[in-house]
Amino acid sequence: MKSALEVRGLSFRFPDYPNLPAAPLFRELDLELPAGQIALVLGAPDSGKSTLCRILAGLVPRFSGGTLEGSIRIAARSILESRPYERIRDVGLVFQNPAEQLFTARCDAEAxxxxxxxxxxxxxxxxxxEAALSxxxxxxxxxxxxLSGGEKKKLAVACLLAVRPAVWLLDETFEELDSGTRLCLLERLRASGRTVLITSAKWYELFGGRVDRVFLLSGGRLREVRPGTASFHALLRKEGFQLGARKPRSRATGGAGGAILEAEDLRFAYPGEGAFRLEIPHLRxxxxxxxxxxxxNGSGKSTLARILCGLLAPAVGTVRFRPDGDLQVMDRxxxxxRVAYIFxxxxxxIFLPTVEEELAYGLRLQGLEExxxxxxxxxxxxxFRLPGLSAPPALLSYGARKRLQAAVYHLLDxxxxxxxxxxxxxxxxxxxxxLDLFRDQARGLVVITHDLELASRVADATVRLQKGRVA
Amino acid sequence: MSRTIKGKQRLPSSIALRIAAVAVLTAVTAVLTLLVRIPVPATKGYFNLGDTVIYFTAFTIGPLSALLSGGLGTALADLIGFPTFAPISLFVHGLQGLVAALIAGLFLGAKQRRRAFNPSWLLAAAAGTLTMCGGYFAAESVMLGIGPALVELPFNLLQNVVGAAAGMALSLVVRKAYPPVAELRW
Amino acid sequence: MDPRCKLPLAVLFTVLFFLPLPLVLLGAYLGALSLAIWLGLGFRELVRPLRTIAPLLLLVLLLTPPFQRGGQAYLRIGGLTLLSADGVREAARLALRLTGVTFAFFVLLRSTAPADLILALRAFGLPFGAGLVVSVALQYVPGLKGLFDQVQDAHRLRRAGNGAPPARGLQVVRSLLPQLTSVLILSIRRIPILAMALEMRGVGRTNRRSSMRRLPQGRRLVLSSLAAAAVGLGAVVAIFLFP
Known part of the structure; x- marks a missing residue:
């Protein structure tokens, strides 16, 4: 069968910057997809999934700099010889964050x-x-x-549906969708008969039997794996694509020491937005x-967090904090x-030019000695596995920026x-x-997530919010 | 057929990139003109950060981006509340950015990495201030009469001096914190 | 009315307010514009622009007379004419000009969707790229505003509890610098990503673009043009009726 997508010996590295030399991201990577196949590329965060998609779309190194070797052919044309706008019927891409690719004022104008x-x-x-949108x-x-995050993803897919390019690249498009949408989207892709490459940091059961090939992206290469086998599931757990059974944690005091922060009868509504109201009778x-x-999304999780950390004042209700003795009512x-909110x-x-300044900022404000x-x-x-004190935070990988952000608040204590x-x-x-780095007996942690599996894995107690109320 | 593509020192001269640069910088200029309004206690006026972004663009990106985003950004901000001045802002702030960027770029060697403070920025800021204050004074004299134009003049001057100083500081910090910005030149 | 007809009308009225015409006529133009806003958009929309230009109007009315001291003097303090016939006339002229031009653009902007306005400008020869810049910038403004708010929140949380006094005056600008740095870096980072999005949708192609959405053609455009021509002609003819 004719290949729709053919990658041979692809090596790539981003440009070096002062204090931050780049490591090779891909080494001699090969990939071949016959027309009409749906392939899934599983990769851990920072393994290069988005960069791979952008390289295949001809956007990297065009807009990023860096050194690329190898050959890429899509629909029998070399990607490296032409410009992205010359190939919009050959290859289409849904960005990992679709908000970044939408730029018009109406959905139909977008498509x-x-x-x-x-x-x-x-x-x-x-x-x-009209056909694509409906x-x-x-x-x-x-x-x-x-639109909501999931709807933005659907709109980005609809833009591809309207053009129907030969090869579709969907960068983590299945994440943060509800399972019904996920299934509907996957069925639509199968029906389209196009060649599709999906990247994902998680394995969803509905992929089984619905994707033709599965690859693992790690160490700068792609390795094909066979789903359904026992070794496959062991691999998923080992690489973190699926959470394993709950590990017993050593928390002698987990929740036993009473509450560190307590909220009573919280009520809040955004001015001018009639529909949403947050009402929490009790939270501990x-x-x-x-x-x-x-x-x-939109259930009020972030609003609750903003009240707990004092960014928003509740219309009614109090938040109390207990340093050691009695609970004290706290103003904003x-x-x-006392409450760190990690966005x-x-x-x-992240504000400052180097990792060092970023980490030391709060400590210097506190007047600590150098x-x-x-x-x-x-x-x-x-x-926190940071790449060094003199590196500019803005150039770190997304994962490293998340770790830096956490480290900043860890130091603020x-x-x-x-x-x-x-x-x-x-x-x-x-x-x-x-989380384990943050966990100690004197602290209380709040984990906001839409992932129930993760919640059950890390939490001592779980609160479920639905339309601003405890469900 | 295998090919090697070496990392380029500069981004491609793509139309999309130019449109993107001007659109984003226009939005930033508009938002900071509209949003960050620091009340001046002495009078009841406001002080905005539009000029800061214009000088930042002039010293960091280049003359054409400063011309277009400075003019369009302030004009868009005006359109939202104060449509009368939109055409004036379009020309005057655009020209201000262009003049500042051209003078700042005039004394740069092609090889200079543009990482440190450049004394020509002071001249550029002065020229930009002259352009903006002069342009507004002329336009307001016709529009509002000499008296009100004279009253506005010191505020415009102050806004330019602060804007230029903040623009220089931001240009230095952003280049240090995000070196790839040096590849955007237009 | 079609934006392609409203646009030249707004320009025409702007020009008229700058011409040396009798004050009564300028007043009549302003009356007509006010009536259009009142009937078309409602009374509240008439007050809104007035409120924004009120401080400027006050400045104009107070400060113009001392610079125009000709004609009969109404108010003199110690040999200095503060208010005279010429001064009053000039102040009225400038006030009418400011209000009139503001109203002309206000009625255009409030009654036209930005996308339609851009289509109209393109019909008058605005290049596609320029229209795209404006519409993308407009789309980005609310998002950027949200971004800036969040960065400010984050900054506030991180500084909290360190006893730093609130900044005043020009210190505000200084204390804003780290936040502005974040916003600028985040924005600049979006430039190549937006460029990617644009190229993936064909910006840069040399073939002729088509357009799914068009401003109405045919009878509605003709009617709209006739109405605009009548209004414009009426305004111009009025000049010759007031000698």
Missing amino acids: AFALESLGWPAQRIRRSV SLALPADRDPQT IPRGGTLAVVGD TSLSR QDPDLQ ERIAARLRGAVES RPVVIFDEGDSGLGAPEFVRL
Whole structure:
């Protein structure tokens, strides 16, 4: 059968920057997909899944710099000899973060844009766009910015459905979708008869029997694996694509020491947004233990976190903190001093030009002596696996930026720490390891996640939120 | 057929990249013009950070981006509340960015890595300030009369001086924190 | 009305307000514009632009007379004419000009979707790239605003409890620098990614683009043009009726 996608001897490294030499990302990587096959590439965070997709789409090294060797052919044309805009019928890409690829004011304009570039007549564009949007149940007139994360992914897929390129690259498109959408999308891809490459950091059972090939991306190479076998499942667990059974943790005091933070009768509504109201009658974060807060997007998890750390004032209700004796009612400033909130997106919490400045910032504000700061920084670099003190944070890999963000708050030593989707971009095993660094008897941890499996693995207690209420 | 593509020192001169650069910088200019309004206690006026972004762009990216994003960004910000001045902002702030970037670039050797402070920035900032204050004074004299234009002048001057200083500081910090920015030159 | 007709009208009125016309006529133009806003958009929309330009209007009315001291003097303090006939006339002219131009653009902007306005500008020869820049920038503004808010929150949380006094005056700018750095780096990082998204959708191709969405053609455009021409002609003819 004719190959739709053929990669031979692909090696790639990003450019070196001062204080941050780049390591080779791919070495002699090979991949061949016959037309019509659906392939799944499993890869841990930072293994290069997104970069691989971007290389196949001809976007890297074009827009990133770096050194690439090897050959890539898609639909019998060399990717390295032509420009991305010349190949929009050959290859399409759904970005890992689809919000980054949507740029128009309406869903139908979004789906039509590529066809307009091709110069199709208006009537034909309209038909194609309407079919693409309706097959994924997307509204034509909504502003893409107002869609939920999952809907944005669907819209990015609809843009490909409208063009129907020969090869589709879906970069972690199946993550953060509900299982119904996942199944519907996969069935649509199978029905399209196109060549599809899906990357994922997790193995979902519905992939079994629905994808034709499975590859493991690790150590800069692709290795084909056979799903369904016992060794395959052992491999999934070993590489962290699936969480294993709960490991018994040594937590003698887990939750036994009473509450470190307690919230009573919290109520909150955003001004002007009628529908959403947060109402939490009672919430308790165990001392030395972990509380998981689970729920879908928009269920109020982040709003709750913002109240607990003092960023938002509840309309009604109190948050109390217990240093050692009685619970004390806390105002917002005092809460901010005691509760760390680690955002999902590390970049929002990284400000400074070097890892060293970033880590030392809070300690210097506290007036710590330089020698003690230096000692603590060395410890943090080691336990959080940071690439060195002089590296610029903005150039680190996403996973390393997440670890740096966590290290910053670890050094600030707040008694309560909230992690918002802490495992995203880090992988569950690494996140569990980081949690252990934070866990001690005097602290309370909150893990916000939409992953029930992760919640059951790390938490002593779980609260499930649904439309702003405890379900 | 195998090929090696060496890492380029600069990003490709792609139209998409230019559109992207100007669009993003325009949005940043507009947001910081609109959003960060520091009340000036002495009067009841506001002080915005639009000029800061314009000088940042002029010293960091280049003349054409500064011209387009400075003009469009401030004009968009005006359109949201103050449409009368949008056409004036479009030309005056655009010109301000262009003048500052051209003078800042004039004294640069091609090989210079542009990592450190460059004394020509002071001249560039002065020229930019002159352009912006002069342009607004002229436009406001026609639009509002000499009196109000004179009243606005010191505020514009202050905003430029602070904007230029902050723009220089940001240019240095951002280049240190994010070296790839040096590859964006337009 | 079709944006392709509203746009030239707004420009025409702007020009008219800069012409040396009798004050009564300028007042009549302003009245017509106000009526259009009132009837088309409602009374509240008439107050909104007035409120934003109120401080400037006050400046104009207070500061113009001392610079125009000709004609009969109404108010003199110690040999200095502060208010005179010429001064009053000039102040009224400038105030009418400011209000009129603001109203002309306000009515255009409030009654037209940004996407339609860009389509109209393209019909008058705005290049595709320029229109794309403006529409993408408009799309990015709300997101960037959210980003900036979040970065400020993050900063506040990290500084909390270290006893740093709140910044004042120009210190505010200094204390903003780390946050601005974050916002700028995050934004600059998006540039190549946005460029990737644009090229993946064919920006850079040399073939002729088509467009799915078009402004209405045919009868509606003709009617719209006729109405605009009537309004424009009326405004111009009025000049000759007031000698």
